[in-house]
Amino acid sequence: ANIPDATAVLGTWLHVGSQESVAEERKERLVAAGVTHVLSVMKRPPPWLSSGPGSLPFAHMHVKVEDTRAADISAHFDETGAFIRACEGARGRCVVHCAFGQSRSVTVAAAYMVKHGDMSLGAALEAIRSVRPCACPNPSFMTQLVKHEMATTGAPPSDFRDFPSLPKAWRFVAWRD
Incomplete structure (x- = not known):
């Protein structure tokens, strides 16, 4: 099932996308595509996703992270990993999104693929970029991914x-303190 502006990066169940992929007018399409989990990785999620538990047709998690060099996205890898893992365990379909589907969402998906997908970081990023060429975690997130x-x-x-x-x-990511 096609999810506009979201790309399947692991099997057919884990997708990376922009905020457009989860726009309110696409709610029915997300449900029809079998989406059971939406993970918003941005300062503020689209307002309709903040309407509270029970009011959405899928599980939703919001992780407040800005796409800046100072942001500690790795502090959220355990909780985002658990959310995505719950989706996988339920044989659901998850959309991880940020503003543009390039940095924060890609970072969270790659971290999951390394920890739970038995992949190296290089293999995870290559898998994501092969289907979503715009994928490009910011330099600080790349450092955090290498340390992860x-x-x-x-x-x-x-x-x-x-x-x-x-x-x-990317061959020159500074990961030593």
Whole structure:
């Protein structure tokens, strides 16, 4: 089932999208597409998604994160991972969205794929960018993803040179303090 301005990045159940993908006028289309979970990763979610529990046709979580270098998005990886994992366990369909579907939502989806999808960060980002070329976490989020990968796997970080489709600049992510 097609969800406008959202892209399936893991199987057919985990989607990354912009705020347009969950616009109020698309509510029926989201339900028809089998969406059971919506995760808003932005300062304020679209107002209709803030109408309170029980008033929406799907589970909704809002994580307040701005797309800035100072934002600590990794502080939310456990809670967003648990929300997405609950969707996967229920055989549902999840849309993770931010404003443009490029940085925050991609970061949260990639973090999930590393921790629960048995993928390296390079493989997760390559999988996302292969279907959503605009995907581009900000430099601070990239650093947080690399640290998340190392903490999750206990191994050195992905060598992005092994993933030629990824931007060359990503090979120089500063992850050491």
